[in-house]
Amino acid sequence: MSMNLHGGHPGQTFERLGLPPRPVTDFSVNVNPLGPPWSVRKAWPGLISEVSRYPTLDGDGVRAFYRKRFNLPGECVLPGNGSTELIYLVPRALKIKRAGIMQPCFQEYERALRLGGAEVFSVPLSAPDLFKPLPVETWENHLVQADAVCIGNPNNPTSTITPRKDLLELVSRHPDVIFLVDEAFVQFLDHPGNVSLLHRRYLRPNLLVFHSLTKFYCLPGLRLGALIGHPDTLAGIRPFKEPWTVNSAAEAVAGLLAASRKYERYTRELIAYQRQKIAAALADVPGIKLFPSATDFFLAQWTATHDLDGLLRPLLMEGVHVRDCRNFAGLENNFFRFAVRTPAENKRFQRALMHIASYANG
Numbered sequence: 001m002s003m004n005l006h007g008g009h010p011g012q013t014f015e016r017l018g019l020p021p022r023p024v025t026d027f028s029v030n031v032n033p034l035g036p037p038w039s040v041r042k043a044w045p046g047l048i049s050e051v052s053r054y055p056t057l058d059g060d061g062v063r064a065f066y067r068k069r070f071n072l073p074g075e076c077v078l079p080g081n082g083s084t085e086l087i088y089l090v091p092r093a094l095k096i097k098r099a100g101i102m103q104p105c106f107q108e109y110e111r112a113l114r115l116g117g118a119e120v121f122s123v124p125l126s127a128p129d130l131f132k133p134l135p136v137e138t139w140e141n142h143l144v145q146a147d148a149v150c151i152g153n154p155n156n157p158t159s160t161i162t163p164r165k166d167l168l169e170l171v172s173r174h175p176d177v178i179f180l181v182d183e184a185f186v187q188f189l190d191h192p193g194n195v196s197l198l199h200r201r202y203l204r205p206n207l208l209v210f211h212s213l214t215k216f217y218c219l220p221g222l223r224l225g226a227l228i229g230h231p232d233t234l235a236g237i238r239p240f241k242e243p244w245t246v247n248s249a250a251e252a253v254a255g256l257l258a259a260s261r262k263y264e265r266y267t268r269e270l271i272a273y274q275r276q277k278i279a280a281a282l283a284d285v286p287g288i289k290l291f292p293s294a295t296d297f298f299l300a301q302w303t304a305t306h307d308l309d310g311l312l313r314p315l316l317m318e319g320v321h322v323r324d325c326r327n328f329a330g331l332e333n334n335f336f337r338f339a340v341r342t343p344a345e346n347k348r349f350q351r352a353l354m355h356i357a358s359y360a361n362g
């Protein structure tokens with residue numbers, strides 16, 4: 001059975017299930033359901049003038065965003081063509097030899113580390129423990145054999161949050177281990193400031209944070225993000241990076257995002273309220289096990305039939321696409337993920353899910 005490595009490709013799922021394609025609402029991608037900020041939409045036609053010239057070598061427009069929005073000095077920011085570029089750059093530049101990855105997680109960490117020449121081992125979260133964060137002692141056991149560890153925070157697809165104080169304690173106790181923390185979804189949290197390491201005071205030479213601007217600002221097609229770290233560590237990585245990877249339209253758009261505070265607030269309110277409603281509506285549906293979420297997506301498990309296709313097929317026929325998670329390590333047993341979207345879309349999704357579950361439960 002071939003399955004998508006990423007969300008956002010309903011066509012492949014239609015094909016795999018032998019169904020004729022039709023328009024769907026795509027719950028398999030966790031981007032802001034509001035779409036890009038209004039300021040970006042308004043500026044869009046004018047961006048044609050940007051693409052007729054080369055962008056800056058190192059994405060200065062994105063660097064300026066992090067200075068304005070997070071008060072991060074330019075020397076602590078390495079912009080990229082989405083955080084994916086930087087996830088691939090770091091193992092290559094730092095010549096990581098042996099890395100632990102908190103799993104299940106975004107699958108590109110493992111691929112990037114292996115392509116960079118690293119050996120990889122799993123630091124597993126436990127489904128019976130609801131994918132709760134690992135205690136510091138568990139990390140200690142894993143860290144003895146690693147020169148790097150990779151931790152999604154919040155983690156995709158489990159929504160696990162590793163407390164900042166635990167991370168900082170481990171970072172200071174293990175100066176020879178490089179901590180790679182992915183904060184692609186951190187801005188969707190109710191209080192990102194309680195979790196995020198995107199502040200000058202938290203930066204250490206053995207800590208690197210991947211940050212994305214494509215999820216929270218709904219710009220996945222524009223590709224922009226950054227690696228945040230200590231100036232000395234970034235100075236060692238920068239020489240390995242290709243020039244011009246942040247395009248000039250993305251640079252110009254980054255300049256608009258720093259002033260999107262109203263959009264940010266509204267997004268967080270919308271997500272928080274909808275998340276609560278979804279959790280309440282699906283808490284006791286027979287055939288669906290919902291895992292706790294603090295962000296803009298839920299992990300769930302289908303237990304009504306033996307095969308997740310028993311859910312995916314009728315959902316697609318109802319015009320709903322979710323992320324099949326069976327190709328994540330540890331999620332083979334009928335796990336799926338869905339995004340929190342607009343009120344009307346969420347309602348439609350819940351209705352479809354409940355209807356299919358009641359039908360499957362006989």
Ligand SMILES: Cc1ncc(COP(=O)(O)O)c(C=O)c1O
Binds near residue numbers: 083155211212
């Ligand atoms: C956890 C996580 N990190 C990073 C990325 C990459 O995001 P981008 O390259 O668009 O910044 C993704 C994309 O799905 C993701 O899920």
